[in-house]
Amino acid sequence: MASLESIHVWNLFLQPLPCFRYDFKVLLHNSTFCLVPRGRRLGSFRFLEALQAGCIPVILSNGWVLPFDQVIDWSKAVVWADERLLLQVPETVQGISASQILSSRQQTQVLWERYFSSIEKIVFTTFEIIRDRLPRQKSKTGLTWNWSPGALLVDSQFSDCTADYPFYANFEQDSAEGQFTAIIYAQHGTTLYKVIRNVGHSQYVSKIIVLWSSPDKPLPSFLSRHNTTLPPIHTLTHITDISHRFLHSSLVTTSAVLSLDEDATLNTDEIDFAFHVWKSFPERIVGYPARSHYWDDAKNSWGYTSKWTNDYSIVLTGAAFYHRYYNYLYSHWLSPLLLKTVAQSHNCEDILMNFLVSHVTRRPPIKVTGRKHYKEISGGGSRSPWNDPDHFIQRQTCLNTFAAVFGYMPLLRSHMRLDPVLYKDPVSNLRKKYRQMELVFS
8 A cells, every 4th residue: 555655656746747637735645755855945845845744755855954853853754865866766665664654654743743833833942952952951852852742842840850751651660650649629628528538548649738728717627637547638728829739849749640629529449440540641631520612603712511422622620630740831831821811710720731731742631430420519518610600601711712822722522431340230349349439329
């Protein structure tokens, strides 16, 4: 298949074609290899056209230095050919394996999207290379530059160890990453102890951090007691900005972060199951309550819904795992306008975190299936804001503001749901790993 395509493309470039028979853009996007001859200047615009189309550039310019070649490994994305031996090109491309073709085409998309898709990214890439050359700056590795999400979204000030980032870590081999830090956002305290107890009974929890956001209410007395059956509990008071739940803090020493609202209804088995799933997808948000975005033609804007459908694009951080690197990006990388929107509305911080992670990874979150729906009544006994029409209007406004600042809609839909091996199946409960889920459900 690859050889036929390469011969077809080669013939198309050699033979004069009537302009009305072929659309150049369609031809480009349906080609496997694209010839890139030397241009009149130092480069050729055909090169960027090929990258954008996902077509493997065949460079026909001896001695041509490709852009940013000091950090980008172009051998993974292009084919070099001797312009003096033009007739040997078909044989060269026919000898490339199908797996290598797929890998190279994927790499063209990574490089195009991360470094060349806009003037802004080209400029920022140039600045990033210059910054790496400055004294006392942590320079980025070749892995960082040539692997998604790319150097512009991997801040070396966070860590000089690639294993500390969610994109490169191998959690199966690192036993130190077998724990998580739970961060609980609390306002009322009526159901807080139950949440702490369920989290504390997990064998994987390292510590619990309680963010107390009600300065007018006293802290629950149990937070000051020493309990040997629970992991260490740290309480942070005077939390006035809801974005503080994603604040980059030295208290969080594990890669995994479990973000919870105080009215979360997860039991210990559900927490453990979600953590095991997250370890397989450490670059994504993994959690229970899901929401969706959609395009509203009538309003010509983005809409937000909590209706139960076959797909979703947002996993609420009221009960979800994510990597602590996203706390760093949330605090240091996001536009101040985005953070100001969240602070003023005292809402939408979970949507913004989903925007951030989907923008970095270009992948959707992952929903895991729980034993029942997300709680409809808040911990204080009043109606939950999830059913408040004004609440949804506000979140739709946030959704459109975020999309405008990002310049596009990064959220992606997914149909995938992961279930703890069908906890309602007839297998003996003693043989199941997550026994308590079925007991509570029944």
